[in-house]
Amino acid sequence: MREVLEGSQAVARTVARCRPGVVCAYPISPQTHIVEALSVMARTGELRDCEYVNVESEFSAMSVSIGASAAGSRAYTATASQGLLYMAEAVYNAAGMGLPIVMTVANRAVGAPINIWNDHSDAMAMRDSGWLQLYAADNQEAADLHVIAFAAAEELGIPAMVCMDGFVLTHATDVLELATQEQIDGFLPPYSPTQVLDIDRPTTIGTMAGPESFTETKYLQHLRFLDAADVVEAWSDRFTEAFGREAGGLAVRYDPDTLDRDRSAPPAGAEDLVVVAMGSVIGTLQEAIAPMRAEGLPVRLVGISAYRPFPREALKAALGESRHIVVIDRALELGSGGVLTGCVGRALAGTGSRIHSVVAGLGGRPILEGSLRDVIARALAGEQRGLEFLDLKTGGVPVPPVGATEVAR
Amino acid sequence: MTQIRIHGRGGQGVVTAAEMLARAGFLAGHEVQAIPSFGSERTGAPVVAYCRFADVPLRTREPVLEPDVVLVQDPTLLGPAQPFAGVRPGGLVIVNTTEDAPWVREHAGDGEVDATVVTVPATRISLDTVGLPKPSAAMLGAYAGRADHVTLAAVQQVFRDRFPGRVGEANATAAAVAYAHVRGEPDPRIVPSAEVSHA
Amino acid sequence: MSTVHIPFLQTGTLAVGGRLLDDAERSVQSQADRPSSLTRGHRACQGCAEALAARWVMDTAVEAADGRLVVANATGCLEVFSTLYPESAWKPPWIHSLFANAAAVATGIASSLHAQGRDDVRVLAQGGDGGTVDIGLAAVSGMFERNDDVLYVCYDNQGYMNTGVQRSSATPPSARTATTPAVGRQPGAPQGTGKSMVKIAMAHEIPYVASATVADLRDLEAKVRTAMSIHGARYLHVLVPCPLGWGSSSSESISLSRAAVQSGIFPVVEARAGELTDVQRIRERMDVEAYLRPQARFAHLFKPGGEDALNRWRALAEANIRRYDLLGGRP
Numbered sequence: 022m023r024e025v026l027e028g029s030q031a032v033a034r035t036v037a038r039c040r041p042g043v044v045c046a047y048p049i050s051p052q053t054h055i056v057e058a059l060s061v062m063a064r065t066g067e068l069r070d071c072e073y074v075n076v077e078s079e080f081s082a083m084s085v086s087i088g089a090s091a092a093g094s095r096a097y098t099a100t101a102s103q104g105l106l107y108m109a110e111a112v113y114n115a116a117g118m119g120l121p122i123v124m125t126v127a128n129r130a131v132g133a134p135i136n137i138w139n140d141h142s143d144a145m146a147m148r149d150s151g152w153l154q155l156y157a158a159d160n161q162e163a164a165d166l167h168v169i170a171f172a173a174a175e176e177l178g179i180p181a182m183v184c185m186d187g188f189v190l191t192h193a194t195d196v197l198e199l200a201t202q203e204q205i206d207g208f209l210p211p212y213s214p215t216q217v218l219d220i221d222r223p224t225t226i227g228t229m230a231g232p233e234s235f236t237e238t239k240y241l242q243h244l245r246f247l248d249a250a251d252v253v254e255a256w257s258d259r260f261t262e263a264f265g266r267e268a269g270g271l272a273v274r275y276d277p278d279t280l281d282r283d284r285s286a287p288p289a290g291a292e293d294l295v296v297v298a299m300g301s302v303i304g305t306l307q308e309a310i311a312p313m314r315a316e317g318l319p320v321r322l323v324g325i326s327a328y329r330p331f332p333r334e335a336l337k338a339a340l341g342e343s344r345h346i347v348v349i350d351r352a353l354e355l356g357s358g359g360v361l362t363g364c365v366g367r368a369l370a371g372t373g374s375r376i377h378s379v380v381a382g383l384g385g386r387p388i389l390e391g392s393l394r395d396v397i398a399r400a401l402a403g404e405q406r407g408l409e410f411l412d413l414k415t416g417g418v419p420v421p422p423v424g425a426t427e428v429a430r
Numbered sequence: 431m432t433q434i435r436i437h438g439r440g441g442q443g444v445v446t447a448a449e450m451l452a453r454a455g456f457l458a459g460h461e462v463q464a465i466p467s468f469g470s471e472r473t474g475a476p477v478v479a480y481c482r483f484a485d486v487p488l489r490t491r492e493p494v495l496e497p498d499v500v501l502v503q504d505p506t507l508l509g510p511a512q513p514f515a516g517v518r519p520g521g522l523v524i525v526n527t528t529e530d531a532p533w534v535r536e537h538a539g540d541g542e543v544d545a546t547v548v549t550v551p552a553t554r555i556s557l558d559t560v561g562l563p564k565p566s567a568a569m570l571g572a573y574a575g576r577a578d579h580v581t582l583a584a585v586q587q588v589f590r591d592r593f594p595g596r597v598g599e600a601n602a603t604a605a606a607v608a609y610a611h612v613r614g615e616p617d618p619r620i621v622p623s624a625e626v627s628h629a
Numbered sequence: 630m631s632t633v634h635i636p637f638l639q640t641g642t643l644a645v646g647g648r649l650l651d652d653a654e655r656s657v658q659s660q661a662d663r664p665s666s667l668t669r670g671h672r673a674c675q676g677c678a679e680a681l682a683a684r685w686v687m688d689t690a691v692e693a694a695d696g697r698l699v700v701a702n703a704t705g706c707l708e709v710f711s712t713l714y715p716e717s718a719w720k721p722p723w724i725h726s727l728f729a730n731a732a733a734v735a736t737g738i739a740s741s742l743h744a745q746g747r748d749d750v751r752v753l754a755q756g757g758d759g760g761t762v763d764i765g766l767a768a769v770s771g772m773f774e775r776n777d778d779v780l781y782v783c784y785d786n787q788g789y790m791n792t793g794v795q796r797s798s799a800t801p802p803s804a805r806t807a808t809t810p811a812v813g814r815q816p817g818a819p820q821g822t823g824k825s826m827v828k829i830a831m832a833h834e835i836p837y838v839a840s841a842t843v844a845d846l847r848d849l850e851a852k853v854r855t856a857m858s859i860h861g862a863r864y865l866h867v868l869v870p871c872p873l874g875w876g877s878s879s880s881e882s883i884s885l886s887r888a889a890v891q892s893g894i895f896p897v898v899e900a901r902a903g904e905l906t907d908v909q910r911i912r913e914r915m916d917v918e919a920y921l922r923p924q925a926r927f928a929h930l931f932k933p934g935g936e937d938a939l940n941r942w943r944a945l946a947e948a949n950i951r952r953y954d955l956l957g958g959r960p
């Protein structure tokens with residue numbers, strides 16, 4: 022059934038239908054609506070056989086999730102920004118212990134200066150924590166990704182973050198179709214943990230590893246991560262078969278002309294400029310690029326859905342013969358450029374590709390279709406510099422009309 | 431595509447209004463989207479939200495820059511919020527006030543803009559019906575009365591769905607009163623109910 | 630307490646502006662050159678008691694420190710509504726670092742001043758109940774335990790208001806919040822929860838602990854003065870009604886504070902080195918209903934099925950009255 026829903030509500034309901042055993046979270050904007058919805062469902066019984074725990078910090082939220090997961094429950098939490106960084110130690114710990122917790126990250130900037138609005142700096146700071154990171158392009162995918170995330174995480178024994186742009190998605194209302202309880206029950210295998218704190222078969226979780234074994238431990242974690250791409254892709258494909266719509270995947274392809282998502286779209290050609298991006302800016306790019314295509318401009322779009330593991334092969338396959346790339350990045354590697362740009366560059370090392378980094382939408386600055394078209398047109402004309410901050414203001418900060426998120430270019 | 435911008439103050443239900451409008455638009459057969467420009471606003475602070483109706487699924491995430499319709503839920507925002515900014519030629523601006531259109535243009539400081547200005551005493555209507563200064567239902571009722579993007583029935587339906595019982599009914603009445611007001615029709619509360627079926 | 634006890638009741642209040650009092654005894658707010666530490670331009674809601682309390686606390690502390698006060702603020706409403714770039718409503722030197730670390734940042738400031746030999750500059754840390762009793766508790770406790778020279782002020786509005794009214798561990802039983810909705814078998818926050826930070830602070834046996842409300846601003850002022858006259862770790866806990874989170878009218882913040890005290894729900898006390906030294910007696914006893922009913926977050930207590938919870942509130946008030954002898958031996 023297609024219905025009108027806020028992104029956070031869609032995520033909360035889908036998570037509830039994945040039947041978590043323990044949900045534990047600490048409020049932080051823009052994640053709040055998700056956990057508020059879940060706490061209501063816990064009270065009304067919509068979230069059945071589930072403990073909902075209100076804790077006193079994110080550090081405890083992740084720690085409770087660790088305990089719950091180790092004791093044999095499907096565990097879920099959600100956070101953003103300062104909260105994600107506050108739980109950082111436990112985030113690494115969960116991955117190191119192979120506990121398949123699923124966490125929504127309502128992506129938000131990291132302070133100082135404190136800023137509650139969207140960019141990807143928070144999750145990027147955790148990019149090497151050993152978690153899967155799956156990015157939602159829209160609210161339909163944000164909801165669907167949670168089903169894929171539980172499935173992939175539990176098969177791999179690797180925790181998964183589902184990243185959705187804060188406010189831009191979490192607080193936006195769209196027309197969506199939620200996976201039903203029956204559909205999810207038919208799709209998601211019951212949780213069967215590989216390691217449990219079991220009275221009958223006692224085990225030790227979280228031992229120390231000395232210099233003689235630490236490298237090997239990390240090497241095994243690395244190998245597991247290499248497996249992850251196939252597992253994420255397989256679950257995403259299964260999802261598409263089961264639900265009749267695409268979600269997840271590794272590198273996402275779009276029809277050259279309609280710009281609709283289409284996994285059978287051809288790779289880009291040698292003449293094409295390819296825009297690579299992840300998160301909700303994809304939707305704005307679809308609208309921005311379609312008219313350029315209609316004018317005959319050779320522009321293609323490729324999305325990154327799985328940022329961790331980074332989909333090197335899938336990205337290269339989607340880029341095809343193209344060697345000219347613009348990366349739209351929502352996080353900044355200070356002194357260098359976009360964070361995603363760095364990953365794309367590493368994946369394309371030795372291919373002789375020209376890569377432009379466009380840092381856009383930091384701290385909630387709206388990304389406008391016109392600005393995107395502008396920067397793409399300049400890249401096509403060979404006039405774009407290597408690193409650009411989209412709509413950077415010079416000469417002071419103008420004051421927006423009151424109440425409006427500033428949209429002036 | 432129809433793009434709507436809503437101005438109001440924290441606590442007036444601006445974000446809810448955008449969501450309810452999207453729901454009503456969906457009932458009227460559109461693809462819809464509602465985007466709050468959410469912030470750290472406190473009660474009384476100016477707030478903006480956006481809504482879009484279209485025939486095809488909406489993909490863009492940019493805020494509405496050139497609205498076809500502007501709803502101003504609080505007349506004290508006419509100056510500071512620049513409600514006429516970016517309005518498309520021939521657009522519609524609906525303002526919650528007991529004053530008239532020339533007064534609105536004077537206070538918005540934008541007398542030249544090519545737009546239809548409609549006024550509706552939405553706060554008074556909501557105080558009379560809902561008992562609270564929550565003008566959203568009346569504003570959306572007024573919108574339904576002056577454009578065919580949404581119907582009064584759809585607006586009433588979404589409020590009844592969201593607030594089952596007395597509150598939903600009161601909001602539905604507020605919408606109907608505002609609808610009649612902007613169409614110059616008699617107040618539905620004082621005519622026999624059989625006659626208010628043009629919704 | 631350092632208030633002067635003058636039998637003529639009005640003189641101690643703001644109603645007569647303290648005019649009958651000695652200069653030294655006058656309210657900071659009654660002086661033409663009051664510091665106005667939290668000045669115009671902040672964006673708090675109408676009727677926000679946190680803004681009111683912060684202004685009185687800071688102005689008194691600034692005056693007591695001869696204008697040499699440095700402030701560390703935790704994340705929360707107070708920080709967000711006062712400092713949206715490029716504006717700041719603060720006059721004293723003021724730093725906001727994070728949500729959990731105001732107490733530790735304040736210790737850092739105090740240590741640096743000490744290292745620089747600056748014993749003329751005083752340090753104040755402040756935060757909401759969330760930043761104090763929840764996520765910041767470890768840092769607050771550490772600061773207490775080391776007896777660092779910091780006055781820590783908690784503005785307790787009983788919830789995470791800045792993020793849209795979620796439960797904190799200072800949220801009282803049965804209060805409705807976004808994460809403790811008023812639905813299900815036990816509507817609102819669970820019974821038996823809600824930390825007493827005053828007792829926790831007292832358990833650290835720091836030099837000075839006090840509680841206060843915005844219903845008695847002269848008492849609040851007096852307590853800040855007393856705290857500022859002492860060195861070492863000091864703790865002040867101020868009850869600050871929040872119209873948004875409590876679902877009360879913006880005109881009721883003062884009367885609700887008074888009802889909280891006069892019903893026995895919020896004991897106003899002072900303690901030194903872990904010993905209770907002063908208790909504000911109930912002047913005119915009120916039923917807990919006077920406190921609870923005006924707040925929408927307790928609306929379900931007054932519907933069928935709410936009697937049990939309401940009685941538990943009465944028991945809670947009774948327990949406070951007994952524990953702190955709030956009636957002073959009166960029946």
Ligand SMILES: Cc1ncc(C[n+]2csc(CCOP(=O)(O)OP(=O)(O)O)c2C)c(N)n1
Pocket residue numbers: 048049050079103104107679704705706707728729756757758759760761784786787788789790791792797
């Ligand atoms: C590590 C971290 N987690 C969560 C947040 C989000 N956050 C900011 S303020 C706040 C609540 C503040 O509550 P309180 O301390 O009681 O102050 P109030 O706003 O109620 O005055 C929360 C949860 C944050 N900034 N940092």
Ligand code: SF4
Pocket residue numbers: 472473672673674675676677678679680706707710786790791870871872873874
């Ligand atoms: S939400 Fe509450 S604490 Fe925050 S500014 Fe408003 S009244 Fe004050």
Ligand SMILES: [Mg+2]
Pocket residue numbers: 757758759784785786787788789790797
């Ligand atoms: Mg609080």
